[in-house]
Structure formats: structure tokens, C-alpha cells
Amino acid sequence: MHALRDFAESLRESGPWCTVHADVSTGTVSSLEATEVLGENMARQLVDAGAREEDAKAAETLVWSAKGTAGPVSRFVLIRQGEVVVNEILPGGTTQPLVECAPIPNLLPLAAVRGSDVEYLVVEAERAEAKISRFRASTRSPIESQEVTGETENIRKVPVGGWSQGKYQHRTEEIWKRNGADVAAEVNRLVEDGGIQLVVLAGDERARLMVQDALSERAAGLAQTVDMNSAAAGADRDRFEEAVDAVVAGVAARRQHEMLERLVGGLGSVAAGGWAETLRALQEARVDTLLLSPEAAEGRRLLALGAEPWIANDESEALGAPVLGSVDASAALLRAAVLTRADTVLFPRGALDSGEAAAAILRW
Numbered sequence: 176m177h178a179l180r181d182f183a184e185s186l187r188e189s190g191p192w193c194t195v196h197a198d199v200s201t202g203t204v205s206s207l208e209a210t211e212v213l214g215e216n217m218a219r220q221l222v223d224a225g226a227r228e229e230d231a232k233a234a235e236t237l238v239w240s241a242k243g244t245a246g247p248v249s250r251f252v253l254i255r256q257g258e259v260v261v262n263e264i265l266p267g268g269t270t271q272p273l274v275e276c277a278p279i280p281n282l283l284p285l286a287a288v289r290g291s292d293v294e295y296l297v298v299e300a301e302r303a304e305a306k307i308s309r310f311r312a313s314t315r316s317p318i319e320s321q322e323v324t325g326e327t328e329n330i331r332k333v334p335v336g337g338w339s340q341g342k343y344q345h346r347t348e349e350i351w352k353r354n355g356a357d358v359a360a361e362v363n364r365l366v367e368d369g370g371i372q373l374v375v376l377a378g379d380e381r382a383r384l385m386v387q388d389a390l391s392e393r394a395a396g397l398a399q400t401v402d403m404n405s406a407a408a409g410a411d412r413d414r415f416e417e418a419v420d421a422v423v424a425g426v427a428a429r430r431q432h433e434m435l436e437r438l439v440g441g442l443g444s445v446a447a448g449g450w451a452e453t454l455r456a457l458q459e460a461r462v463d464t465l466l467l468s469p470e471a472a473e474g475r476r477l478l479a480l481g482a483e484p485w486i487a488n489d490e491s492e493a494l495g496a497p498v499l500g501s502v503d504a505s506a507a508l509l510r511a512a513v514l515t516r517a518d519t520v521l522f523p524r525g526a527l528d529s530g531e532a533a534a535a536i537l538r539w
Contacts, residue, residue, distance in 0.1 A: 179289050179513050182282060185253075185260060186510050189278075189481065190499065193221055193230045193254040196273040196284040199239055199264070200247040213239040220274040221254075229257030230276070237262065253280045266313055278500035279479045282509050283469055286519050288313040293427045295373035297419060298362060299405055300382040302351055305358040309365065312423050323358045355385025363391040373426045375419055377401040399426075431520060435466075435527075447535040448528060456535050457508065458484035458492070462517040464536040467508055470524035472532035475504035486511040508533060 195217055218235035226234075233254050241248050247268035253261040261280075265288050273284060293312040298305060304324045308317040365371060374390075374397045376383050383400065390398060399422050405415040447453045447462075456462045460483075478487045481497035486507050490498055512519045517535075527534050 179282065179286060179509075179519060180516065182261075182280075182285075183513055183516070186280065186514055188255065190255065190280075191225075191227070191230075191276050191278060192280040193224075193226050193234070193252075193276045194273060194281040195221070195234065195250075195252040195254075196265075196269055197239065197250055197252075198247065198268040198272065199241045199250045200268050217274065221276065224274055225276045226254075227257070230254045233257050233259055249284070251284050255280075277502050277506070279502055279506060279510050281503065281506040282513070283505055283521075286467075286509055286521055293372050293423050293430070294318075294370050295375060295423060295426070296362060296365060296371055297375045297377065298358065298383075298386060300355070300358060300376065300378035300386050301406060302379055302382045303354060305354075305378065305382070305386070307358070307361060307365070309371075312427060321361070323361055351381065351385050352389075355382060356389040358386045359389035359391075359394070362386070363394050366391070366394040366397065371397065372430070373423060374398040375401055375422055377415070377419075378404050378406060380404070431522070445537045445539070447537060449531050450533050453533040453535045454486065454488065454508075456537055457486055457511045457515065457517070460484075460515040461537050461539055462512060462515060462535045463538045465508060465512040465517050465519040466522060466527060466534040466536070467505060467519060468522045468524050468527055468532050469505040471527070471530060472505045472508075475532070476501045477504045477507040478502075479507050479510065484511075485514050504532075 197213060197217065199213065214235045214237055217237075217239070218231040221231045221234055222228075234252070237252065237259060239250060241250065241264050244264055247266075249265045249267060249269045251261065251263045251265050252259060263285075265284065267288070269284070273281065275281060289311070295310055295312070297308045297310060297317075299308075304322060306320065306322055308320040310317055362374060366374065374394055376387055376398055377400070380402070387395070387398060387400075401415065401418045401422060403415050403418060404410060405412060447456045453462070453465070454477075457465070478489065478493065479485070479499040479502045480487055480493055481499050483496060484492070484494060485496075487493050487496075487498075509519055524530070
């Protein structure tokens with residue numbers, strides 16, 4: 176699955192683009208039958224929306240069903256020049272299907288999932304090994320997973336009694352520390368590479384503490400503990416995953432709250448509190464995080480540009496960049512944010528101050 180920043184190169188390509196976001200849940204026989212004819216329906220709707228024949232054909236031949244995937248789920252598709260450029264299953268259905276053809280792709284369905292997404296590590300530590308899995312909150316399947324295996328000599332059995340007991344216990348303790356340090360080193364590397372917002376530590380209590388003690392300052396600042404050993408005999412895996420989900424949900428909620436606090440605290444210096452200020456900051460590539468309420472922006476239009484500054488109210492602001500066309504304002508703002516390497520977090524109507532449709536945390 177892609178993060179929004181992965182689409183920067185595609186967003187530079189000229190359109191027209193066809194964007195489709197459709198419910199493809201297959202929980203019932205009727206819904207399964209519906210997905211089997213979805214290709215024909217999507218092709219028909221795209222033609223009605225102004226799609227070229229080659230783009231409609233690409234939609235018609237696409238396999239839309241999500242057999243084997245627990246619902247509700249939806250499919251997000253981008254088509255350009257008769258080619259399916261993006262085809263992803265997203266968690267959650269959609270009550271408002273999106274079928275449109277425009278000069279730019281509409282990434283809002285992805286932003287609703289990824290913009291407030293949390294990317295995190297789950298470290299399940301045992302004394303001789305650990306499993307490190309990388310997740311996004313928007314999916315229950317790991318993006319990647321790896322095993323870290325350490326030393327095993329004397330790690331479980333320690334001789335009892337005699338003059339050598341202390342020597343063996345000390346050696347075992349040292350092995351645990353080295354194994355924990357190896358796991359922590361890999362966690363530190365992943366955190367330093369960027370994108371990780373949370374590190375969940377779980378597993379054997381002693382091994383977990385050894386890993387925690389060896390984490391870098393940055394990784395330790397992201398670490399939270401789930402006091403369960405999912406690898407132990409009789410462990411309830413479902414309960415473990417629920418506990419991890421609760422930690423992740425707390426981080427996501429806190430992130431949104433912190434964004435709003437930063438916005439209020441930075442107004443006039445490192446924040447833009449309204450539509451016009453936010454648009455100007457995007458044009459100047461000064462936005463660190465775009466705060467967007469698509470509901471509040473509904474009905475507004477902006478010009479999408481084929482080069483910097485990527486977005487404009489009218490042609491006088493284009494600065495010589497080619498005008499691609501008038502498009503949905505939220506889609507245009509989101510595209511400009513991705514192209515200028517800004518993050519985007521979506522908010523419901525009324526969440527931003529004075530009911531604004533957009534605001535921004537600035538880089539400078």
C-alpha cells in the first residue's frame with residue numbers, strides 16, 4: 176500500500192485522469208454478484224463522466240472483487256491513457272462512490288485513510304529472538320516483517336548450586352543484553368529511516384526490558400508497552416491485537432489534537448489559519464502539514480497547474496505554469512501538498528477554527 180508521498184511523480188503527469196472509489200465488500204452473495212458486474216457499471220459511469228474509450232475499457236476489464244478480504248472494503252483506482260496506474264484495496268466501504276474524470280487525480284479517498292494514518296512497529300521479543308513487524312493503522316497486514324535471532328547458549332537452563340552458578344547466571348544475563356541490543360539496533364535503524372510514529376514493545380517481560388533499555392533516545396520516545404507475551408503457550412492473539420489497536424488509536428487521536436494545538440499556538444508565525452493564507456503558503460512551498468476539511472470546502476474550485484506553484488485561484492497567479500484546468504478545490508490542495516512534500520491530515524467540518532476549510536502548519 177502506498178503512502179501519499181509515493182504519488183508525487185504520478186501527480187506531475189498530464190491528464191485526463193479517471194478516479195474511481197467503489198465499495199467492493201463481498202460479505203454476501205448479492206454483494207459478490209454486484210462486484211462481478213462492477214466493471215461494466217464503472218465503465219458506463221466513466222463514459223458518462225467524460226472518460227476516453229481506452230480508459231473506460233481499462234475499468235471494464237479490471238477485476239473489482241476483493242474475494243478473501245474481510246469486509247467492509249473499497250477499491251481505489253486511478254486510470255490514465257488506458258492504463259491502471261493505481262489499484263488498491265482500502266479498509267472500510269464507501270457510502271459515496273467516486274467516479275470522475277479530471278485534469279488531475281483525486282487522492283481524497285486515500286488521504287481519508289492515509290492522511291491520519293499511523294505507521295508503527297510491533298516488536299515481539301523473546302530472550303533469544305524477536306519478530307519486528309511494520310504496520311500502517313489502515314491495514315491489519317504487516318507491510319514488512321523480519322526475525323532477529325541472537326545467541327542461545329545458556330539462555331534457558333542455568334545450573335543450580337555449586338561455585339559456578341553465579342558465573343552462569345552472569346553469562347546468561349550478558350547474552351540477554353546482547354540479544355536485546357541487537358533487536359534495539361534494528362528498531363533504531365527503522366526509526367531513523369523515518370515514517371515511524373510508534374514502537375509497540377511486547378513479548379517476554381525480561382527480553383522486552385532489555386530491548387527497551389537499548390533503544391535510542393528517538394526510538395524510546397516513540398515506545399509504548401503492551402504487557403502481553405503473544406508467543407507464550409495459550410496466548411490469546413486476538414486480545415493481543417486488540418490491545419495493540421487501542422495503543423495505535425490513542426496515538427492517532429493525540430496526533431490530531433496536537434495538530435490543532437500547534438495551529439492555534441503558531442498563528443501569525445508558523446501557522447496559516449485560513450483559506451487564503453493556506454493557499455499562498457502552498458504556492459510558496461512553505462507548508463509542513465496541510466489541515467483540510469473537504470466537507471467545508473465542498474463546492475469550491477481552484478486551478479491545477481502543470482508546474483510550480485501547482486495551484487492558483489486564477490491565471491494571474493499561475494506565474495507562467497501551464498493551466499491544466501479548474502478542479503475540485505480539496506483535490507487541488509491535496510495534490511499541491513503532495514508535490515511540495517507536505518503531510519495532509521483531514522478533519523470533519525467544524526473542527527478547524529471558525530469553520531475554516533483549510534489551515535496549515537508551516538515550515539517557516
